[in-house]
Amino acid sequence: MNLRTCSIFAFIFSFLMSTPSVDAQQATRITEVYVPNSPLVSFRIVVRTGSVNDPAGKEGLNALTAAMIGQGGSQSLTYQQIVDKLYPWAARISAQADKEITTIVGEVHRDHVQEFYGLLWELVSAPRFDADDFARNKDDQLNYLKNTLRGNDDENLGKAGLNLLMYANHPYHAVVAGTVQGLNAVSLDDVRTFHRAMYTQSRIIFGIAGGYPKELIDRIKNDLSALPAGSFSEVPLPSPVQPVGVEGMIIQKDNRATAVSFGYPIDVTRKDRDFYALLVANSYLGEHRTFNGVLMNHLRGDRGLNYGDYSYIENFIQDGGSTFPDPNIPRRQQFFSVWIRPVEPKNAHFAIRAAMREVQLLVDNGLTKDQFETTRDFLIHYSKLWVQTQSRRLGYVMDSEVYGIPYYIDYLAKQLSLLTVDDVNAAIKKHLQAKNYYLSIVAKDAGPLSDALLSNAPSPIQYNNPNVPAEILAQDKEIQVLPVNINKEKFTIVPSGDLFEK
């Protein structure tokens, strides 16, 4: 069989006819990805505000302001009237908030693009700030914290816990939805004031993709120039504090299986050359939702411990039912993390050790030349699939602007093609280590698990399969006693109901 390396991938997205253009000289910034044959028009309005801009004591204000656009009325139309307008077109408007960027996303068939745009722009520039909309959105956001995260979704609870640990006393500390007390302190006037300060020319990049009429661009420019100029300055970010030993918490709640996330901040983003070296290392360790990573192969494939095991070198949110990362969540500071999907409690301690061992092996041994080459080639091809739709491509173009790099998907291919295995292994040594972590666990048996972790008690795996290969059993003997250097001063048990309060 001929395993062609599919060089044709380089051309597969030519149909998008990309013409991203940023007019940085003018006050208005518009990014275009023109796809003349597309029947759809996609919008992404990026606003350079995020949860880092939440005032102290009002955590959640940025997300709530976004919700007043994504799930609220405009000055001329109530929320219900907007829903009724969008309905026969099956058009969509949503708001997506993150730490530093908030994005209003819209999509419509070109048959209705002019009317849709008018409606979308009024939502962004002149929300209704209706008291009932405010009450509803605030309720939803509070319930997300108080009920969904605390009681209905262990995997995201574990990840949120890791965020809390990594960014104590840092502007990234609160989850994007905020805190219960913070949200309770937010008034409708706060939202109004926040919107006035943030939804300004200086903070907005307007993105449009698809088969839109070119004259629409003039209309957008006019509208953008009518916005207040405002001002944009980035919230200063201190260097995140690195863990000393394994610092962490066990979030106690009733569940069937134990969810685990661990990691630490790293000092690289897409702007940095080492990011691309780490991208290869990370893909080898734990590419999201694939069987490429050693974590997945060794924890799930060899041992059947759980459904999946992956690693990341930046914040990762999966886009809907796909396996690809959401665009428009860029950050100035990123983190390395390992996600162990829920494991039966009896094997949780073993799974944590097994995953930490994989990181240790990566740090100690790096990649071979062959591992490097196959992983790099995979990423060059696979990353092209991240931008199969015009809306996603637009998002990635805009993220590149925020990072100040050329179009990420092309830049990634170029950077990867320049790498050597030595570059990758040097970047691993420089940025990754396997001794000190923040560790977030969601578990029912918090006390016994904590005792076992603190005492480094042996944690033999319990198999369903009595005929495990000798090679695996030999590794197990090593894993079950792998020392995990828990920092006893900084390792706690917290009831899930106590989190996200303030």
Place this chain on the structure above:
Amino acid sequence: MMIKLSGAVLLAGAMLALVATGRAAEPGTSNDIFPYPVTKTVLDNGLTVLTIPYDSPGLVAYYTVVRTGSRNEVEPGHSGFAHFFEHCMFRGTVKYPADKYNDILKRLGADSNAFTTDDWTCYHIVASADALETLADIESDRFMNLKYSEEAFKTEAGAILGEYNKNYSVPFQSMYETLQNTAFTTHTYKHTTMGFLADIKDMPNQYDYSLKFFDRFYRPENCTVVVVGDVKNDEVIRIVRKYYSGWKRGNYQVQVPVEPPQKEEKVVHMPWKNRTLPYLMIGYHVPAFSDDDVQRASLDILSQLVFSESSPLYQSLVIKKQLVEFVNGGVDDHRDPFLFTALSRIKDVKDVDSVLDEIYAALENAKTVPVDAQKLRDIKSYIRYAFAMQLNKPDNVAVTIATYIALTGNYDSVNKLYALYEKVTPEDIMHAAQKYFRKENRTVVILEHEAAQ
């Protein structure tokens, strides 16, 4: 954090497939809602191949549809097996052991995975179009020559339990499990695709059954290969004939038991150990998917009329009274009679009864009050545009066609269904509501924090 505002009604699970069809490109024929030409070929061994050229230069979506899902799990103790078997399909062959199979996909930079539903199993790959022959080689090989050890089988059973466990902390999974187990007494839809927990725990002991399962269902007459993207039919057929012609037909016919009519209302209260808002799930028995029964199509229109964000019920419960976070409802298309399901998350436990009453009242209203002409036009418009907007990449085109293949065996069902939607009248909707939204035909599941019960 994502905050959405949209014209769409969403229901967890396969309901998304409900609102398919519009006209994004030139239609295949003047009356078809599906806009791309489809070439169908049936090989001598019964394997169906559909080729759909699509404007995605250099890219192809390669789907294999197996018309077997948890519906086929008729033998006690083997619920969840179709899904488990989907996992086994990644355990390799003599020619391409699991690590080699994965290496090939890795070198291609492909996006590859699989999923199982109540009715079908789908294996899907998106890759470079010039890898078409490689894809046919590795896919045909595992469908014909799958070979895994008992040890590998037992290990994979651990991943299934892991999948069950990861879902378990989210209330929907448990609620669907309870709803199906309560609403159905006889049909295999009594269990979810994941299967009963007891059966999942026993999976490691079912190696021999797994061989039987493969022998029964992984046969060419039960499968369809759907190829979408930068491809030419002649080339696709040449390649498929080369790799799949040696696949032998099977002869197993599953006898799925028929569900008798439900005779009285069933209500289940589920305690939830962690703090939660109350959830409500209501299921009404409705007929199987059909592309020629206007009453069945009317239920899809009715789901929009009663439960869309543009409906009076949504306006009342979500926007005006703010008693619930969301409310939605619709039919999850199935090969055999399934359920019209409504779902809501209520903000305060004291309002559960009044929310239930308001949902019932909205369904009662649909029995006697004809939808006004403009509203009906809006709903039909929504359905057409929603379909057009989802066909935005080869993957989505392939899964759309695959869904209808799974339901009826005929991709053209999509065109027939959407033609049928156009014919639905206000009277059809009222008749459908009168026929199915009866108290004795429903099952209600209420999930609440155990402290509230």
